[in-house]
Amino acid sequence: MNNTINFAHRGASAVCPENTMAAFRKGLELGATGIETDVQMTLDGRLVLIHDESLNRTTNRSGLVKDMTLSEVLEADAGSWFGAEFAGERIPALEELLDLLQGRDTILNIELKNGTYLYPGMEEKVIAAVREYGMSERIVLSSFNHYSLAYCKSLAPEIRTGILYGEGLYRPWDYASSLQADALHAYHLAVLPEFVAGAAEHGVVYHPWTVNDPERMKYLIEAGVAGIITDVPDVLAGLLASRGV
Numbered sequence: 001m002n003n004t005i006n007f008a009h010r011g012a013s014a015v016c017p018e019n020t021m022a023a024f025r026k027g028l029e030l031g032a033t034g035i036e037t038d039v040q041m042t043l044d045g046r047l048v049l050i051h052d053e054s055l056n057r058t059t060n061r062s063g064l065v066k067d068m069t070l071s072e073v074l075e076a077d078a079g080s081w082f083g084a085e086f087a088g089e090r091i092p093a094l095e096e097l098l099d100l101l102q103g104r105d106t107i108l109n110i111e112l113k114n115g116t117y118l119y120p121g122m123e124e125k126v127i128a129a130v131r132e133y134g135m136s137e138r139i140v141l142s143s144f145n146h147y148s149l150a151y152c153k154s155l156a157p158e159i160r161t162g163i164l165y166g167e168g169l170y171r172p173w174d175y176a177s178s179l180q181a182d183a184l185h186a187y188h189l190a191v192l193p194e195f196v197a198g199a200a201e202h203g204v205v206y207h208p209w210t211v212n213d214p215e216r217m218k219y220l221i222e223a224g225v226a227g228i229i230t231d232v233p234d235v236l237a238g239l240l241a242s243r244g245v
């Protein structure tokens, strides 16, 4: 049985506005067994799911999340930019996604977007929410801010962490081990089969991003990655099914 996790990147972001409840629901409908989402923090300390630090690209409002309250963020339309049929979609609070996934066996990759703004207190809040929902075993916390990941691990050793990186990390499994991280979230072109094998020997798994080409998906599955982060979970689901698994 091939149990490669099929992570819908920002939800089913090829066919829905990214990081909306519509995108998350669609991802599940299309066969995703995991969801990847990005979290930022509002002025009043609430966790919201949006990729950019600002609302400018993906909503009808402008401004930085860190300068807005949750109620201001919720006023924004996060769907119309993508398509009129998505008008009225909102930027979700993290809890809305946890609600959706509660009672399912979906794996949730929460990417902490705390590289540009550090969002003091974000780690504690994310972990508190995950624990409140009893979902620690189904979560992978990732970030390009590796100090934050080490801090998450010190706060919550039971929650998996994944190191986000772009390219050229030398013996990435050693680096992962030094942070007590469980996974390597590498840009997919930085992943070679020998790296996957090297990591496996050290108990570290790969979850490469963002893979939309079926040929590249096959290459990575054969290399033995534990999961793939994709904008097209339907394509990956079809591929996994066609491999007789």
Ligand code: G3P
Residues within 6 Å of the ligand: 009, 036, 038, 051, 111, 142, 164, 185, 209, 210, 229
């Ligand atoms: O978590 C994988 C991927 O989402 C990292 O890049 O910019 O899409 O958040 P980005």
Ligand code: MG
Residues within 6 Å of the ligand: 036, 037, 038, 111
């Ligand atoms: Mg992301």
